[in-house]
Amino acid sequence: MWTLHTTPEINDESAYPTIVGVAMSMTSAMLLIVALRAYVRFKIVKAPGMDDYVTFLAAATCIIYNVLAVYQTRLGLGLPVALRPKPSLAEYSVIQFSSRPIYMLGITCYKVALCFAYLRFVSPGMVTFRRLTWSLMGFIIISHFACTLVIILQCRPFRKSFEASLPGSCLPLYPTWNATAAITIACDIIVFLLPVPVFAKLQIDRRRKMGLIFLFVLGLFTTICSVMRMLQIRQVAKDGNNSTLVIWGTAEINVGIILTCLPALVPLFRKHLRGMGRGAFGYTHGSDRQATPSSTRLKHLSRSPAGHVPAMPKKAATRIQDSDEDSILAADDRGWETDRHWIRRTTEVHITRADRDVRSDEQKDRERFT
Structure with missing residues (x-):
């Protein structure tokens, strides 16, 4: 009983x-x-x-x-x-x-x-x-x-x-x-x-x-x-x-x-709560958590020997993806940026470079008086 x-x-x-x-x-x-x-x-x-x-x-x-x-x-x-x-x-x-x-x-x-x-x-x-x-x-x-x-x-x-x-x-x-x-x-x-x-x-x-x-x-x-x-x-x-x-x-x-x-x-169930967790307590979809410290990737520009500069396209665009993180919510007590409770704003910056004459002054003078 x-x-x-x-x-x-x-x-x-x-x-x-x-x-x-x-x-x-x-x-x-x-x-x-x-x-x-x-x-x-x-x-x-x-x-x-x-x-x-x-x-x-x-x-x-x-x-x-x-x-x-x-x-x-x-x-x-x-x-x-x-x-x-x-x-x-x-x-x-x-x-x-x-x-x-x-x-x-x-x-x-x-x-x-x-x-x-x-x-x-x-x-x-x-x-x-x-x-x-x-x-x-x-x-x-x-x-x-x-x-x-x-x-x-x-x-x-x-x-x-x-x-x-x-x-x-x-x-x-x-x-x-x-x-x-x-x-x-x-x-x-x-x-x-x-x-x-x-x-x-x-x-x-x-x-x-x-x-x-x-x-x-x-x-x-x-x-x-x-x-x-x-x-x-x-x-x-x-x-x-x-x-x-x-x-x-x-x-x-x-x-x-x-x-x-x-x-x-929320960090534990981030995959299941993507709509709320990533936007509210984590990173937005555009940010790159595996980026280099500068969070910047530039296209490689090569030069040919003997000072010859290859022809450049009409317009060349270099894309910089930079996480501009606004700490709306605080980091942890030790100042670390963690997955816990941050709201981050990601800004994508597009830099457009128009055609420019990259020849040296010496080359310009030769062509002018030839």
Whole structure:
């Protein structure tokens, strides 16, 4: 039997298969995406940054949260409150209480990681955007930390948070949790929409621009999970059954980390995302990455012996293909030009040379007086 200290009949009524299935599948998908991100940053780009390390921290907290969620199903999560086994109630309450700050840390980390990614993408000259990003990052950290303190210290005495039988008082659950959920949802919306105006102004192909914008707007799917979780707070306040709340919390933190990692995976899937990846994060089709350092190829002009100059065509055109790279987005932290997040403008220059008399002055004088 999966649920401890209960009967087979009660165990069959538990929703633990759904909770365990969601937690295991979504955590596995999240780990795969984070592993791919690590491969791209450490092996392909070879320039990991603060956004990567904060994402790894978010992934670690996500794993802990999901492990605790799965273990709670062994103690009664998934059952109606009246059917949950009494011998497991004390342990269940402590673990449930412990998972709340871990959840808050996880959703804080992936939002902060996204802010660090924005700072890494944009050039130092975009002062206003960088200030907005730093300000948003500070607000996320402070507000989410404050929400965590409210969740932890909502009862007096402290132990009453996980020992309901103790005398004391607690903040009303429904308005308190609603307020914290509203703050996290607002931060979700702002952090994912923040770069959209910047990308909308980029001078790139419209289709590629829309693909780049869509990649970040897709992050709003996390907000859907947050809203669905928020709607379950009323049910928890009503009967204490938090099973669906945990499911949506698991989905929110996993989806948030996955969507945060997607922009970092563009170099890995460049061939499959050619329309968006090459135009938005790499090189345009006209540039030559294997060019010589000067990126210039001139036709060879030969001279015959004895000063004889061969006849030249009516018009001779020499083509110079030069990558005029506008660093709209910044290089990596060490100043290297990488495949990561550059937008490059390629300019092809055609130099046309008209006929000219290349004879020496001495030859001209001889012909003139002959």
